[in-house]
Amino acid sequence: MSSALRRIAHLDMDAFYASVELLRYPELRGQAVVIGGGRSGVPEILEDGSRRFAKLRDYAGRGVVTTSTYEARALGVFSAMGMMKAAMLAPDAILLPTDFDSYRHYSRLFKSAVAEFTGRIEDRGIDEIYIDLTDVPGEVRDIAASIKQAVHRATGLTCSICVAPNKLLAKIGSELDKPDGLTILTPADVPLRVWPLPVRKVNGIGPKAAEKLTGLGLATVGDLAAADAGLLQDHFGRSYSAWLMQIAQGHDERPVVVESEPKSMSRETTFERDLHPRHDRPALSSSFTGLCVRVAEDLVRKGYVGRTVGIKLRYDDFRTVTRDLTLDEPTADAIEIRRAATECLRRVELNRKLRLLGVRVSALTPANAQAGLSRRQIQADLPFDSDE
C-alpha cells in the first residue's frame, strides 16, 4: 500500500520551558532567561511583593542549560551547554530552575487541544508531537492554522508546525520558520528548502555522523543526495548508508506511532562532587539505595515490572560503564532491584572516583494482567511438558 498521499504534521512548542516560565513571570518577557542547573535560582519574593531573580553569574555547579529564551540564544546560550560556560557568555541573564510539573501540565494542555482534531498523534516527548492529518478533511494550511490557534487558546503559547508527506520532512520543516511558524513542504520543495541545510538538521544524524560526513566533504543534505553510494557504504555500513541516501531524497515511510509501551525506566544522579568508592562509601550507598527506591516507585506508579536490572557508572574522567543482570522473574520491588543492582556493581572496577550513578530496569511488562501468576507457575499448571 502506498503512502504517497500522507499528510504528516510535526508540531514543536516554541522554546517550551522558557515560554511557560514567561507566562508565570511576564515581567521577564524580552529578557535573556536561562532555565536549568537544578534547584538553585528560585526567585525571591521581596517585601513590596515584587520578585528578585537570580542572575546566571551567581550560578555554581555542574548543571547544564535546559532551555533559554530567544534573547539568551542570541548571546550564544543554547540547550545542553554547561551552566558555567553559559554564565561566562551571559552573566546578566536571568536564571530560573526547571519546574517539570509545570511543563507537564502545559504539555497535557496542548496535546489535549490537538487531540480534538485527531487521535492519530505520536508523542515525542514533553514539547513535540507528530500528527497524521491524512484523514482530517480540509486544506492542510487551514488545518495547521486551526491547530496553532487551538494550542494558543489552550495554553497561551505559540508553536511551530510543518505539514509534509512524511515525518522526516515535517520535522525538518517545523524548524524552518520558528517561532510561531507554519510551513508546508512537498517533495518538490526538497531541492530548494532541504538540500541547502547542514546534515546535522536531519533527525537521526547526530554530532558523530555529522562530523564524519563533513570530513568527507558532505556538509549539506544536498551533498548527501549527490554523494557516491559506494563512498557512503564504505564509511557508514550497509544499513545506515542506505538510510542516508533515502533521507537525502526526502524519503521516509515510517508510520505515525500512536501507541507504545515503555521499554525501560531509570534514575540516575550526578554528584555535586566526585565520590570515592571507599572513602565516600556511606554517601554512595545511600544514593544507590535512593535510586533503587525511586525506580521501584516509578514502576509501581506506572504499573510495570521488569526482568532486567542494570547500573550505570560514570567515572571522574567521564568514562561510562554499564552492567546488567536478567532475573528469572520480573520485579518492581526496591529490595530485589537493589540486590540485583549490587550484583552488577560487583562486576565493575571501583578504583577511581565516581561522577554519576544510575539504576535501570528494562524488559518491562505490564504489572499484572493475571494477578501474580508467574510464567513459571502457568507452565507448571500445564498438563504436559511445555518443552514439546
Add this chain to the structure above:
DNA sequence: TCTGGGGTCCTAGGACCC
C-alpha cells in the same frame, strides 16, 4: 567552561539450542 536526566534503537559477540 568540563559536559543533566530520561529515554530508544542498533550492533556485535558469545552462549545455548535444535
Add this chain to the structure above:
DNA sequence: TCTGGGGTCCTAGGACCC
C-alpha cells in the same frame, strides 16, 4: 577431528533524541 547453520537470549557499549 578440520568443523553447519539458523534462531534467540543475554550483555556491553554507543549514537542519538528531547
